[in-house]
Amino acid sequence: MLTKFKGKKITGILGILPENEYDYDEETKEFADRQTKRLKRIMGYGKRRAVKPETATSDLCIYGLNYILKNNWINKEEIGGIVVVTLTPDYFVPHVSNIIQGECDLPKDVVCMDIAQGCSAYLMGLMQAFMLLEHMENKKVLVFTGDVLNRKAKTDKEMQAQFGGDAASVTVVENDEQAKDIYFNMYSDGKDRDCLIMPAGGYRLPRSAETAEFKDYLGDGILRCKNHIWMEGSKVFNFVQKEVPPMIEEILQYAGVSANDADWFLFHQPNKFMMEKLADKMQVPYEKMPMNIVGEFGNSSGSTIPINITYNVANDLLENERVCCLSGFGSGLTWSSALVHLGKLHFCELVTSTC
Structure with a gap:
């Protein structure tokens, strides 16, 4: 698919990291020293972030949106849609976007949508948000990405040396007639x-x-x-x-x-x-x-x-x-x-x- 959008603009981006930090050297100390050092040098492994056992994807997303609202970067009435892209939803039902809408007390006419996607999540979410904006003249759409894959892996001793990290993000997109394609x-x-x-x-x-x-x-x-x-x-x-x-x-x-x-x-x-x-x-x-x-x-x-x-x-x-x-x-x-x-x-x- 090859396409372009006119009159759309990204106006704010927030990244959210969990507190827990793990060090590659510490996590791999029980493994072969020569190989782990080689992997660190070649692959660039160093530190990673992982959520607490009780933390779900929506928790990171809600923290991020509340941070944005607290700083008055947007207000609730401006929000017309929520697009959440994740591989680790809190539940199969209800959707993470609905959880965010409810917990943040957003208007009931906010369009809520979840997409299952991995490494292409951010661009998939942006594309969907721009399409929603075609029908929301005076509203903004929030694109959330978030995964907590490492919460699952950390309980298994065989998976102590996980090199993935948990994180989330919130991106604000809106209409702007002056924006470049x-x-x-x-x-x-x-x-x-x-x-x-x-x-x-x-x-x-x-x-x-x-x-x-x-x-x-x-x-x-x-x-x-x-x-x-x-x-x-x-x-x-x-x-x-x-x-x-x-x-x-x-x-x-x-x-x-x-x-x-x-x-x-x-x-x-x-x-x-x-x-x-x-x-x-x-x-x-x-x-x-x-x-x-x-x-x-x-x-x-x-x-x-x-x-x-x-x-x-x-x-x-x-x-x-x-x-x-x-x-x-x-x-x-x-x-x-x-x-x-x-x-x-x-x-x-x-x-x-x-x-």
Whole structure:
């Protein structure tokens, strides 16, 4: 899908991190020292954030929205829609968006919508929000991303060395006739869905004592249980290197800009190694593509792009308008990108949740 939106604008971004911080060296001290040091150097592992056992996705999202409301960056009456993109809803029913609407006492005419999406979550949420704005002349739409995947994994000793991180974000989008066009492209390939999958937990295979057993299911010597995400690393790496560079070239051409014209390449960040290889292949200078999020906070799935923005370029985007290329890629398989003039934001901040 290749499309563009007119008269739409991102006006504020908030990233939300949990308090609990874990150190890679401490978590891997019982494993082979040589290999863990090699992984740290190559993949960029360092610290990560994980929620408390009782914290759910909605808790991070509600904390973020209340923070925005408390600072008077928006008011409740301006909100026309809520789009939540997550792989870890509080419940199958009700939806996280409805929980947020109720807990924050928002008007009953607010459109509430949940989307299940992983690494492309942020761009999927933005696209849906822009479509809603076509029917909301004087309202704003809030895009939430959030996942708490690491709360599940931490209880298993075999999964002590988790390198993912929990996080959430809130982005405010609104109509603005003076805004520059925003360009999107999105792709999917469900034939390769199994190379990034959580086998158990849905209705096809409910969780059970059997799915919690660790076995060498793939014959590669790695113990896995079906309650956790499985990733065939080489397949995912090859997929990213094959599909993402031509997608970025396409979106730049569609928007009528060159790679040199782009000020920032703000991508989903699985690990530093993959980001360096992408930058090399696209001939993008490392200083234009921040790749430190995994080392600071862990891979937070659909929230890595807004965490990247609020951590690395917040001050720049508060003062200046920049040409930004955003991209998410992963589970589905899906890969997506957007070319947006981003800046002069009302707020752009990274906060730590106390919930």
